[in-house]
Amino acid sequence: MLRITALCNTVKVSPRKLDPETRATLVDIAARLLAEHGAEALSTRKIAAEAGTSTMAVYTHFGSMSGLVREMVHEGFARLERQFAMVRRTDDPVADMAVLGYAYRQNAKANSHLYAVMFGGQSLAGFSLTEDDRQYGRYTLVTVVECATRCIEAGRFRDGDPLLIAHEMWIATHGLVNLELGGYLIDPVDADRCYDTILTSLLVGVGDDTRSVAASMAASKQRRQHEVEAESAPAEPVATQG
Amino acid sequence: MLRITALCNTVKVSPRKLDPETRATLVDIAARLLAEHGAEALSTRKIAAEAGTSTMAVYTHFGSMSGLVREMVHEGFARLERQFAMVRRTDDPVADMAVLGYAYRQNAKANSHLYAVMFGGQSLAGFSLTEDDRQYGRYTLVTVVECATRCIEAGRFRDGDPLLIAHEMWIATHGLVNLELGGYLIDPVDADRCYDTILTSLLVGVGDDTRSVAASMAASKQRRQHEVEAESAPAEPVATQG
DNA sequence: CATTTTAGCATAACATCGTTATGCTAAGAA
DNA sequence: TTCTTAGCATAACGATGTTATGCTAAAATG
Secondary structure, three states, X not given: OOXXXXXXXXXXXXXXXXXXXXXXXXXXXXXXXXXXXXXXXXOHHHHHHHHOOOOHHHHHHHOOHHHHHHHHHHHHHHHHHHHHHOOOOOOOHHHHHHHHHHHHHHHHXXXXXXXXXXXXXXXXXXXXXXXXXXXXXXXXXXXXXXXHHHHHHOOOOOOOOHHHHHHHHHHHHHHHHHHHHOOOOOHHHOHHXXXXXXXXXXXXXXXXOHHHHHHHHHHHHHHHHHHOOOOOOOOOOOOOOO | OOHHHHHOOOOOOOOOOOOHHHHHHHHHHHHHHHXXXXXXXXXXXXXXXXXXXXXXXXXXXXXXXXXXXXXXXXHHHXXXXXXXXXXXXXXXXXXXXXHHHHHXXXXXXXXXXHHHHHOOOOOEOOEOOOHHHHHHHXXXXXXXXXXXXXXXXXXXOOOOOHHHHHHHHHHHHHHHHHHHHOOOOOHHHOHHHHHHHHXXXXXXXXXXXXXXXXXXXXXXXXXXXXXXXXXXXXXXXXXXXX
């Protein structure tokens, strides 16, 4: 996970160290540009100008623009994991599941451009995910898998593969978020209504009974505001990983 | 639907008409470049070079690169609609629904880069969907809505809003395709397995009983190869819409 | 058929992009 | 204090989307 540093800190003498603050600043500015003005606004020159340095800084710290994007993607995964960690494990695991889905959705909406690169298959500045990156992404699913396991153990879900159930939840939530961000879900059938409907449908489909699902969904709505950040703080300093 | 032509053919005299063949050729080449080499390879110069013309042709015919992308997107919607039209309406509407989902999935995989622009929220060459474009996209859903209606009328689905049910199917299939194209669905839980699982789960969730769903899913698999093109023919001439 | 009109298209320029070669310089090692 | 060397500024390279400029061919008109 920290193997990028090997590119910079060789075993030999180092006459001048990389400024980790510069590195963090660059990622921070890039993330803000991406979030505020979209993919088209992300350029080495704009980043360098805002950081008060030259475009070369991007190359000494990240190798290329893609390297900087990768850094942002990793930070995005970490942020999603932090969001998941904020969701409590209660004795109503189905409600937990619903809150997790909401957390995923909120995180995606708060970092829509980055999310498009992380999960949407969007290549940004020539960057595309490596298998390692995807594995990082899949790893965030373990929280959901554990939750599915607890749902089965509690007798709410039919006995089955919790990994497969977690994928169902992921796929549905991901599909919803993507179409929501694409502007496809509008008034009579908006995103919130769709989310309720499809989640309910899925939970019933995996074995829970209709009445219990309704109760857990209602409970999850109470918990949302406490356990899920309404919006991911954009001013939050990002991890520098080096 | 044909209002683009108004930009070119003014009411006044026309000393020299636009060559509709050139227009079609440009769209065709652009679509092939996009499909074969991805978004990065789509440039006015490459298109013009392959078409044996200058970059100006793109601007006289489409106004900008975005205009050309819009043309491709519209063609993509039309192609999806044609795929849907090939799915039969049988007395097993739930199987019809499963075949429709498979058609959506196949179409997305055969035109992945274009699909990313149509539904994935990816902005290509500065192009982003207008509300009109999205309405065009939503219109393809009517086939699914009608199918959901037939499922309700046949007593397979609980009584409910067919539009909402269609959205459930759309969201799930879209989510699956997106993660599949992103390379996230691998061996133990691959895309095919996920598709079966989530579709079954959803169909049970909207009211069908487990045994009927299994039968319809099996029936749909028999019909796939006949009613869904395995791969959209890339050499197929595109409609010029003018 | 000759003339006029005018829009398609080629050419070339512009600003901007990612990237890289070059050199200066500051910071750590001796 | 001197030497080493890697960070960073500068400037250039090729490629991008777009636009200004003119040539020219095709339609309209007489």
